[in-house]
Amino acid sequence: MKLDGKVPTGELSEKWTQYRGTMNLVAPNNKRRLEVIVVGSGLAGASAAATLGELGYKVKCFTFHDSPRRAHSIAAQGGINAAKNYQNDGDSVYRLFYDTIKGGDYRSREANVHRLAEASRTIIDQAVAQGVPFAREYGGLLANRSFGGVQVSRTFYARGQTGQQLLIGAYQSLSRQISMGNVTMYNRHEMLDVVKIDGKARGIITRNLVTGAIDRHSAHAVVLGTGGYGNVFYLSTNAMNSNVTAAWRATKRGALMANPCFTQIHPTCIPVSGEYQSKLTLMSESLRNDGRVWVPGKKDDVKAIREGRLKATDIAEEDRDYYLERRYPAFGNLVPRDVASRAAKVACDEGHGVNATGLAVYLDFASAIMRYGKSEAHSKGMVNPSEDEIKLLGEKVVEAKYGNLFEMYAKITGEDPYKSPMMIYPAVHYTMGGLWVDYNLETNIPGLFAVGEANFSDHGANRLGASALMQGLADGYFVIPYTIGQFLSNEIRTPIIDDQQPEFEAAEKAVKDRLAQFINIKGKQSVESFHRRLGKIMWEYCGMSRNEEGLNKARKMIQELRAEFYSDVFVPGELNEYNPELEKAGRVADFLELGELMVVDALDRQESCGGHFREEYRTPEGEAMRNDKDFTYVSAWEWTDTTADPTLHKEELEFENVELKTRSYK
Amino acid sequence: MKLNLKVWRQKGASTGGKFETYTVEANEHMSFLEMLDVLNEQLIAEQREPVSFEHDCREGICGTCSMVINGHPHGPMKGTTTCQLHMRHFNDGETITIEPFRSNSFPVIKDLVVDRAAFDRIIQSGGYISVNTGQAQDGNAIPIEKDLASEAFDAATCIGCGACVAACPNASAMLFTSAKVSHLNMMPQGEVEATQRVLNMINQMDSEGFGACSNITACEAECPKEISVKNIARVNREYFAAVLASEKNPSK
Numbered sequence: 001m002k003l004d005g006k007v008p009t010g011e012l013s014e015k016w017t018q019y020r021g022t023m024n025l026v027a028p029n030n031k032r033r034l035e036v037i038v039v040g041s042g043l044a045g046a047s048a049a050a051t052l053g054e055l056g057y058k059v060k061c062f063t064f065h066d067s068p069r070r071a072h073s074i075a076a077q078g079g080i081n082a083a084k085n086y087q088n089d090g091d092s093v094y095r096l097f098y099d100t101i102k103g104g105d106y107r108s109r110e111a112n113v114h115r116l117a118e119a120s121r122t123i124i125d126q127a128v129a130q131g132v133p134f135a136r137e138y139g140g141l142l143a144n145r146s147f148g149g150v151q152v153s154r155t156f157y158a159r160g161q162t163g164q165q166l167l168i169g170a171y172q173s174l175s176r177q178i179s180m181g182n183v184t185m186y187n188r189h190e191m192l193d194v195v196k197i198d199g200k201a202r203g204i205i206t207r208n209l210v211t212g213a214i215d216r217h218s219a220h221a222v223v224l225g226t227g228g229y230g231n232v233f234y235l236s237t238n239a240m241n242s243n244v245t246a247a248w249r250a251t252k253r254g255a256l257m258a259n260p261c262f263t264q265i266h267p268t269c270i271p272v273s274g275e276y277q278s279k280l281t282l283m284s285e286s287l288r289n290d291g292r293v294w295v296p297g298k299k300d301d302v303k304a305i306r307e308g309r310l311k312a313t314d315i316a317e318e319d320r321d322y323y324l325e326r327r328y329p330a331f332g333n334l335v336p337r338d339v340a341s342r343a344a345k346v347a348c349d350e351g352h353g354v355n356a357t358g359l360a361v362y363l364d365f366a367s368a369i370m371r372y373g374k375s376e377a378h379s380k381g382m383v384n385p386s387e388d389e390i391k392l393l394g395e396k397v398v399e400a401k402y403g404n405l406f407e408m409y410a411k412i413t414g415e416d417p418y419k420s421p422m423m424i425y426p427a428v429h430y431t432m433g434g435l436w437v438d439y440n441l442e443t444n445i446p447g448l449f450a451v452g453e454a455n456f457s458d459h460g461a462n463r464l465g466a467s468a469l470m471q472g473l474a475d476g477y478f479v480i481p482y483t484i485g486q487f488l489s490n491e492i493r494t495p496i497i498d499d500q501q502p503e504f505e506a507a508e509k510a511v512k513d514r515l516a517q518f519i520n521i522k523g524k525q526s527v528e529s530f531h532r533r534l535g536k537i538m539w540e541y542c543g544m545s546r547n548e549e550g551l552n553k554a555r556k557m558i559q560e561l562r563a564e565f566y567s568d569v570f571v572p573g574e575l576n577e578y579n580p581e582l583e584k585a586g587r588v589a590d591f592l593e594l595g596e597l598m599v600v601d602a603l604d605r606q607e608s609c610g611g612h613f614r615e616e617y618r619t620p621e622g623e624a625m626r627n628d629k630d631f632t633y634v635s636a637w638e639w640t641d642t643t644a645d646p647t648l649h650k651e652e653l654e655f656e657n658v659e660l661k662t663r664s665y666k
Numbered sequence: 667m668k669l670n671l672k673v674w675r676q677k678g679a680s681t682g683g684k685f686e687t688y689t690v691e692a693n694e695h696m697s698f699l700e701m702l703d704v705l706n707e708q709l710i711a712e713q714r715e716p717v718s719f720e721h722d723c724r725e726g727i728c729g730t731c732s733m734v735i736n737g738h739p740h741g742p743m744k745g746t747t748t749c750q751l752h753m754r755h756f757n758d759g760e761t762i763t764i765e766p767f768r769s770n771s772f773p774v775i776k777d778l779v780v781d782r783a784a785f786d787r788i789i790q791s792g793g794y795i796s797v798n799t800g801q802a803q804d805g806n807a808i809p810i811e812k813d814l815a816s817e818a819f820d821a822a823t824c825i826g827c828g829a830c831v832a833a834c835p836n837a838s839a840m841l842f843t844s845a846k847v848s849h850l851n852m853m854p855q856g857e858v859e860a861t862q863r864v865l866n867m868i869n870q871m872d873s874e875g876f877g878a879c880s881n882i883t884a885c886e887a888e889c890p891k892e893i894s895v896k897n898i899a900r901v902n903r904e905y906f907a908a909v910l911a912s913e914k915n916p917s918k
């Protein structure tokens with residue numbers, strides 16, 4: 001299969017404008033006759049559904065949640081990037097483009113990333129117009145902060161709840177379209193298959209999660225905005241119900257899964273505390289603006305801390321190893337996520353980890369509190385303020401910036417992060433991989449599109465902070481509403497798709513058979529227990545660092561686990577009722593296949609890049625070593641029959657505007 | 667720690683329900699939902715049906731988790747959702763009663779799961795600013811006073827969980843509705859539609875069958891996001907002004 005990214009010709013900075021100006025349009029009277037299914041109501045899905053509705057298409061939007069407002073995007077904390085240059089610090093569309101390409105370790109498509117940087121600016125305008133209460137300065141203008149991997153301040157935020165506020169904005173726009181009758185909303189409906197007719201995506205099969213009814217839905221085109229697959233690791237910062245099923249069912253129908261091994265391990269999460277643990281909690285990257293990461297330099301101190309004889313605050317300044325500042329003086333605590341995570345792993349592997357499990361480092365706000373406190377005292381005109389007064393003032397400033405995160409930390413750990421440093425450790429957070437799409441965000445199945453975290457585009461091998469919200473909203477508000485026209489303009493003569501066709505019937509039957517199969521296994525082990533075991537394999541062998549031997553072992557273990565699942569899983573309850581265990585069974589079954597593909601992809605990619613660190617490929621200083629000569633491609637995997645090996649299709653990446661360099665944050 | 671759980675079990679909307687009792691072994695670092703996970707794993711191991719409850723983010727932000735714990739929506743801790751509640755706040759040997767959010771406008775789907783779609787319909791009736799994609803001016807074109815933005819933000823942090831309704835003896839949805847009206851009406855962007863918004867949203871709320879607000883303020887006490895009842899007062903004022911205005915000018 002020849003993969004065509006369909007990148008338009010012309011100058012990089014002109015491509016999108018020119019392309020948009022010459023694209024096929026669909027006339028308003030025809031739009032009313034064209035139906036579009038949008039699966040997902042997160043930032044990407046909700047913004048796409050709302051905008052397509054505004055344009056006049058007949059939209060049906062699906063979510064497995066009880067309301068579109070609950071999508072996992074709601075949990076995003078830190079912020080959203082935009083090249084507004086409101087801070088006058090030299091930011092520009094080109095700089096955001098360049099940072100994102102470099103941050104992604106040169107494994108993304110130039111043209112897509114440039115378009116993303118262009119769209120970033122209008123996203124902020126749109127959100128403000130919707131009433132999103134972004135943080136503001138005293139003068140009433142929008143405030144910014146910095147995120148990792150960049151040297152400008154371009155991140156817009158709404159306290160530590162940016163995702164919530166942006167999603168509510170998109171949800172409100174979607175609600176307006178629902179009230180106007182342009183979008184029909186299907187809550188508590190889980191998509192379990194894509195229906196293809198004459199090679200084109202023409203509908204989906206869903207399960208009504210309340211009644212268990214299996215339904216057919218047809219449309220001229222299908223858009224998947226179904227999120228990422230980080231939960232393949234079981235423990236991750238994703239919401240409990242996030243899953244790969246929609247994208248995976250598309251893969252089983254012939255869509256290609258791109259770069260599945262590119263997963264992001266976020267450096268600042270609350271460490272694992274016990275076997276019962278169900279999820280991990282992120283502490284936003286924005287904290288690294290003010291928090292300093294360190295471990296005790298002396299092993300004796302480490303031991304004393306683990307045994308509870310010493311506290312973090314007892315360790316003298318000169319006995320602390322601020323390892324990020326030491327190793328990466330140019331970026332310090334604001335190195336990109338992949339670099340920060342690996343550095344934490346190295347510190348812990350070398351025996352400097354600070355909690356009982358040895359898997360934690362400190363994130364310390366003491367210096368920031370004093371710095372802010374002094375500045376506040378000064379601006380309040382206080383003469384000779386005491387240390388305690390300064391501290392109190394400083395804590396107030398920190399609270400205003402990160403209050404909800406500090407509170408969340410205290411609730412979970414029972415400790416006060418204002419008084420002693422937070423303990424953090426890397427955790428699975430985001431998946432750069434996803435369905436392969438071309439410049440139009442269309443998969444290799446005509447009429448099937450993917451937006452947001454569900455597609456692979458834009459972030460290469462490592463995503464920079466505050467850029468997923470940007471991408472989800474760019475895709476949904478400003479890209480798909482245009483590019484879908486390229487497909488739909490050729491469909492204006494196609495009547496409403498009849499859902500009584502044999503393809504719908506066959507897909508419905510396949511879904512019903514599969515669900516019945518889960519219930520009928522009647523084994524002994526819970527779905528959850530399989531998911532946990534899969535997660536451990538993935539984390540151990542396909543997590544922060546990978547090697548050939550481990551990956552080969554993991555592949556075998558996953559195959560065995562899958563076989564065990566199909567012979568010994570126990571799914572209680574019935575098909576025709578509200579049954580969360582049945583929902584989980586389908587999702588875990590899909591993870592058990594995806595996991596294997598991730599391992600296969602990680603084996604194929606014999607280089608280290610971004611979040612993909614192969615131990616065999618590193619520099620003498622232990623940094624990742626890319627191999628541009630052999631691996632400057634997107635790995636797009638075809639895998640419809642899991643009893644055979646997956647087939648690799650390559651899309652060579654061409655860089656016409658940036659020079660491929662070794663990423664250095666030193 | 668060993669706990670006795672009295673849990674509401676109900677097969678579906680149209681069937682009756684009853685309490686069942688279970689014992690479970692937990693530890694104080696677990697979250698409340700992780701404790702229920704343990705219970706469910708135990709039930710599954712005995713080939714019995716697990717307890718259905720809703721949850722997703724487990725970070726206190728999605729508003730999915732619900733349930734009434736020992737008589738309090740989201741349990742006894744102030745400003746805390748069920749998913750953020752930890753077992754260190756309970757005692758060894760304690761009996762904990764767990765029920766669904768109860769309100770006629772939130773019918774039970776199964777066990778602890780209720781249908782809160784009425785909230786979506788309230789938002790659909792006017793909880794938005796009518797601006798199409800692409801119509802916006804530059805974000806910095808409208809400066810907004812920092813304190814005002816912050817106050818609007820406080821109202822906007824509502825997670826749509828419905829605890830306010832479950833807490834209210836009248837099952838009023840006034841805290842939820844007023845939080846959204848306030849968020850939007852306070853901002854200059856929302857001013858244009860302010861009058862229509864408050865009328866439409868309050869009318870929709872009434873037609874969903876939620877009770878009237880009689881200023882008991884149990885909602886504020888139980889709200890996990892500590893949304894203030896000041897929003898209710900503000901919206902009452904706006905509503906009466908809007909009703910008067912629309913009586914004077916019925917065409918609007």
Ligand SMILES: Cc1cc2nc3c(=O)[nH]c(=O)nc-3n(C[C@H](O)[C@H](O)[C@H](O)COP(=O)(O)OP(=O)(O)OC[C@H]3O[C@@H](n4cnc5c(N)ncnc54)[C@H](O)[C@@H]3O)c2cc1C
Nearest residue numbers: 040041042043044073078079191227452453466467468469
């Ligand atoms: C804790 C956390 C913090 C983050 N913070 C930031 C941040 O500060 N800045 C940033 O840029 N990014 C951040 N991210 C990343 C970002 O939030 C996500 O990448 C992004 O929100 C994904 O949006 P989405 O619309 O693609 O998917 P989601 O929001 O996950 O939405 C998926 C939707 O698809 C639906 N769905 C899925 N499968 C099906 C199916 N089979 N049938 C029906 N419906 C289905 C779901 O119901 C849901 O509506 C964070 C992520 C996490 C986990």
Ligand code: SF4
Nearest residue numbers: 824825827828830889
């Ligand atoms: S006002 Fe509070 S209790 Fe009511 S829905 Fe919003 S967050 Fe929940």
Ligand code: FES
Nearest residue numbers: 722724729731749
């Ligand atoms: S599960 Fe999301 S708020 Fe509790």
